[in-house]
Amino acid sequence: NRSQASTSRLLGIFIAGVLATLIVSPCVSAPLAGVILYISSTSDPVYGATALFSMGIGMGIPLLLVGTFGGKVLPKNGPWLDDIRKVMGFALLGLAVWLANRWLPESTHLIIWGGLSLSIAAYFLHRVFTQHSHPIRWFIALITIMVGFMEILGGATGGQSPLFPLKHLVLGSPSNNTSKTVPYYKTIGSLAELEQIQQQSTLPVVIDLYADWCISCKVTEEEIFKHPDILPMLRQVTFVKVDITDNSDENQALLKHFNLFGPPAMLYFDSKNQLIDKFSLIGEPSKEEVEIRLQALITNKQDQQS
Template sequence: MLKTGKRHLYLFWSLLTLLAITLPVPTQAQFADFGLSEKAPVEKLAAKGYLSLDKVQPGSQFEIAVVVEIAKGWHVNANPAKEGLIATEVTLPEVAYLVFGEVVYPAGDVLKLGSIGEAPVYHDTITIGIQADLNQTAPIGPSTLDFQLQYQACDDAQCLLPETLNFSIPIEVVGIEGTVQRINEAIFADIEFGAPLGTAADEGSLQRALSGGQVWLAFLLVFAGGILTSLTPCVYPLIPITVSIFGANESAGLFKSFLLSVVYVIGIVVMYSILGVAVASTGAVFGQIMANPWVVGFISLILVTLGLSMFGVFEIRLPSAVQNRLNTVGGAGFAGAFAMGTVAGVIAAPCTGPALAVVLTYIATTGSLFLGFWLMFTYALGIGLLFIGIGTFSGLLSALPRSGGWMYILENIFGIAIITMALYFLKDVFPVLQNFLQNSLPFFAIAGGLVLIGLCLGKLTQRFSGIPARVKFQKACGLLLAVIGAYMFVGGIQQPAGPQLNWVYDEAEGFEIAKRENRLVMLDFYASWCAACNELDHQTYSDSAVAARLDDYVNVKLDFTRTSEITKALTEKYQIPGLPVVIFLNAERTVLKRFTGFVNAEDMLSILDEIENNAQ
C-alpha cells in the first residue's frame, strides 16, 4: 500500500513537470493577464490629449485631439462597433463653462474575427477629434480637463474585460488682452471635423459662414457689409476729401481719374487691413484703440479743420513745391492718392460695425491671420466702392461753372456734415455730448427746427472770406445751429427708442442706494465699441415690459470703453473676460444671476422671473 502511494505521488509530480514544460506560451500570457503570474501586466493602450490652441480665450472655439496608442498585437473595437461588440468611446468631462460638440472617431480597419465575421477595429495609433466652445463665463487661469476612454482590448486569441482609462488635458484660459496661436497642426490635419458648434445669439450670418466653412459666403457678406458701412454718416466726411483730391485736377481724363480712385481706395484697404491684423495678432480690442481719447481727439481735430476750411474760414493749401509735385503726371500723383487713402482709412475706422468685429474675433481665436487679412481687405473694398465712383466722375465737376452760389452751398453743407461727425466721435469722450441725446419724435422735431433755422441764417451762398463782420457773425450762428441740429439727429438715432432706465454710473454709489432702499442691483458692463452692448440697450432695456421690471432695481452701468485702473480692478473683482456682462446681486453683493452676451427681451424677463422667485 505504501509502495502504491509512492508510485502515485511520483506519477503526479511527473505529470505536473510535463505540463509546465509543454504549456503553450499564449496560455501563459493569458494567465498573466488575469493576474496569475508575477510578471507585470503589459499596457494594452495609452491615451494623450492635445489642444489646437496654446491658450484659449472666453467666447472662443477650439479643438481637442485624443491620440490613442494601441500595443502591438492588440486591437480595440472601432466606433461605431459591429453590433454586439463594445465600442471605443471617449467620455467628456462635465464643465459648466465648456460646451462640447460631436466627437469625431476615425474609420476602423475591417478585420475578420472567426465566427463573428468582419468587424471594424482600431490598431496601432488612432486620433479622435472633439470640438469645444468656451463660453464667456470661463474663469481665467490654468486648469485641467479630465476625460475617460472606455475600450475592450483583444488579440488573436482572446478579448479582455472592458476597461476605462483616465487621462487629463491641461488648458489655460486667458483674457481678451492675451495672445493665442494655433499649435499641433500636424496632429489635427487628418481629423475631418464637421460644422463647428452653434455660436451665441448675437452672432449673425457672417459668423455662421465662417464657422461653417462657407468661405465664399463669408467674403460676400463682408463685401456687402463694407458697402453698407460706406453709406453710414461717419463716412460722409470722406466724400468732400475725395472730391477735392480728384475733382480739382481738371486735366485728368476719365480713365486716369478711375486709376487714381483705385489707388486711393487701395490706400484705404491697405491701412485698414494692416491695422486690423496688427490689432488681432496682439490680442487687443480694435474698438479700444478707436475709443482712446487721444485717437478720437486727433480724428475730430482733423474733421473740424476740414469743416472750417469748407466754410471758408481759412484755406488749406500745400506748399507750392509739394502741390506741383503731386500734380505731375505719373507715379507722384498716384503716390499722393495712395497717401491720402491711408489717411482716409484712419478716418473711416470708427465706422467698423458688428461684421468686422466678428472677423477680428475669428482671427484672434483661430490665429488665421491670412484669412483674416483678406476678409478685411474685402471689407475695405466694399467701403471703397463708393469712392471709386466718386473719384472717377468727380473730374466732371470741372466742366461746371466755377462761379455762383451753388458751389458755396455744396461746400457749406459738406462742412456741416464734417463737423457734425466730429461731435459724434467726441460724444464717447465727453459725456455731456451723450447724455442729452434722445430717440423720440419731439427731440427730432427740435433738431429739425434747429437745422432749418441754421440753414436760413447760415448764408450758404457765401463764404466767410470777403463778407462783412456782421454777416460773418450771423453766418457763424446759423452754421452752429445747423451743426447742433444735425448732431442731435445723428446722435439721437443711435439712442434706444422707448423707455429709458435710470442708470447709476458708479458701483459704490449703486450699492449704497441698494442698501438704503433694500433693492436688488443690476451691473451692466459695457463699452461703446461693443456691438452686443448696443443691442442690449436698443432691443432689451428699451422694451417697455423689461424697463418696468428693472425700474425696481438699482441699475448700474459700468463703462469699459477705455482701460483704466478702475476697469482693471472691476475686471479682476468680477472676472470680466469680455463684453457685455450683466450681473444681478443683492445689497450684500451676493451674486444672484450672471450672463454674458446679448439676450432678447423675452429671455431677460425669464431671467428676472428666476431671480425674483429665488429671492422669495
C-alpha cells in the same frame, strides 16, 4: 523711354496710394475698430476675414465708380459747388458738436445744435438775397430755421434728444420715458464691488458697462432700459451699472477680467453667479436681444424656485 514712363507712372500711383491712406486712415479707424471689436467677440476667424473683406470691398467700390464714371456723371463746376463746400464745412462743425455731447449737458447740446442750424439758414438766406435765388436754397433755409428754433426751445425747456427736441413737451405721449428711472441696484467701478454684490444677491445679476462719453450707452438707457417691456424685467434681476468713465486702474482690471475693450456691453450671470457667455452683448444692443435674455434669466430663476 516707354519703360521709364511706365515706371514713373507706377511710382506716382504708389505715392498717391500712400498719401490717400494717410488721409483716409483717421476716418476709417473708428469703424474699423468697431468691426474688429465685434469680430473679437465671435472668436470666428472665417467670419472675421469675411467681414473685413466685405468692409474693404464696400469702401473701395464707391471710389472705383467715381474714378470710372465721375467725369461723365458728376455735374460741372458752378455756384452749386460753393454750396457744397459750405455744407461740408457745416457738416464738420456738426461732427464737432456731436462729439461734444460726451461732455456737455443734454440741454446745452440742443442749444448748440440750434445755433448751428440757424447758422446754416443764415448762409443760405444770404445766398438767396445777394447772389443766386433758388427754390432748393429757400427750402433748406426754411427747414433749418424751423429746426434751429425747435432745438433751442427744446434745450431751454430741458429737452435731451436732438432728434426729438420737443418730445418732453408732448403731454400724454406714451413714448415719453423721461419720468421713468432705470432700476439700477448700484453703480460700481471695480471687480471687487461686483463680486460683493454677487455674493449678496439672490437674483440673477446683469451688468451694464457704461461711460459718460459713450453715446450708445445713453441711447440704450433711454430707448431700451426705459421701454415699458424691459423696465419690469429689470426689476426682477440685480441690475448693476459699471461706470468706467474715469478709466481707472480698477476699471481696467474689470475690463481685462471679462475680456472687454470698452462700453457698451451687457453681461448676464445666472443665479449661481456664473457668466452666461452666449448671453453677452458687445456693442449697442437691440430691444429684442435684451428682452430675450432677461426673459430667459427670469424664467430659469422661477423654475429653480418651483
